Amino acid sequence: MGRKKKVTYTLVFLLSLLVKPGSAVGTHFYTATLQELIDGVDFVFIGKVKNVERTFWGYRRATLQVTERIKGESLSEMSVNYGARWYDSQANVSVLITGRRYLFFILEIEGKLQLAGITGPRYYLIEDNDDVLCGDENIPVTECIERGVEIVSERIH
Numbered sequence: 001m002g003r004k005k006k007v008t009y010t011l012v013f014l015l016s017l018l019v020k021p022g023s024a025v026g027t028h029f030y031t032a033t034l035q036e037l038i039d040g041v042d043f044v045f046i047g048k049v050k051n052v053e054r055t056f057w058g059y060r061r062a063t064l065q066v067t068e069r070i071k072g073e074s075l076s077e078m079s080v081n082y083g084a085r086w087y088d089s090q091a092n093v094s095v096l097i098t099g100r101r102y103l104f105f106i107l108e109i110e111g112k113l114q115l116a117g118i119t120g121p122r123y124y125l126i127e128d129n130d131d132v133l134c135g136d137e138n139i140p141v142t143e144c145i146e147r148g149v150e151i152v153s154e155r156i157h
Contacts, residue, residue, distance in 0.1 A: 034135030034144070038151050041116050043072030043106035046126070046141065049096045050077070059083050062096050062115075064104060070148035072106070080106055082115040101126040103134065103144060 038044050046068035055061050060083040066076055082096075096102065103124035107116040115123070126132045126141050134144035 032135060034147055035151050037105050037116070037135055038071055038148060039155075040107070041071070041105045042108045043075075043078075043104070043113075044070040044148055044152075045072070045104055045106075046070070046101060046145065047104050048101050049098050052096050052098055055081065060096075067101070068145055070145060071152045078106070078113055080104075080113040080115055096123060097125075101141075103132050103141070 045066045047064040047066050049062055050065050051063040053061050059081045061079055061081050063077065063079050105116045107114050124133050130141050131138050132141045132144055
């Protein structure tokens with residue numbers, strides 16, 4: 001075999017090592033059930049986003065108007081923090097749209113309210129047809145509220 005062929009075959013072999021498929025990394029997003037979400041938080045409600053802003057440290061803060069309470073104190077409005085500091089990645093932070101309705105799960109940590117139950121880059125937006133991701137299934141928001149109230153009342157009794 002000539003020198004040119006050996007060099008060519010060697011280069012092709014080395015390039016094929018670089019082109020090989022990388023190790024496959026499977027990603028599975030677990031979607032909690034409605035009961036798991038309700039059990040793990042302090043507040044659950046249907047609400048409307050009044051305002052979204054950034055804090056000094058880069059966290060996002062949303063002012064939420066409570067329209068239908070499912071669990072927690074009866075507040076008409078609350079401000080919650082979400083996202084990461086300005087120097088952390090913001091890639092998977094959910095986007096809350098001012099004026100839209102959502103199913104909110106709120107956790108109180110050290111006196112501050114935080115969004116919980118985020119599924120990747122989206123949150124529990126109530127669609128135009130009034131469907132919402134209610135735990136692990138998409139159902140009408142009224143049915144979701146009924147299920148949530150039922151879960152909360154079972155915990156009280």
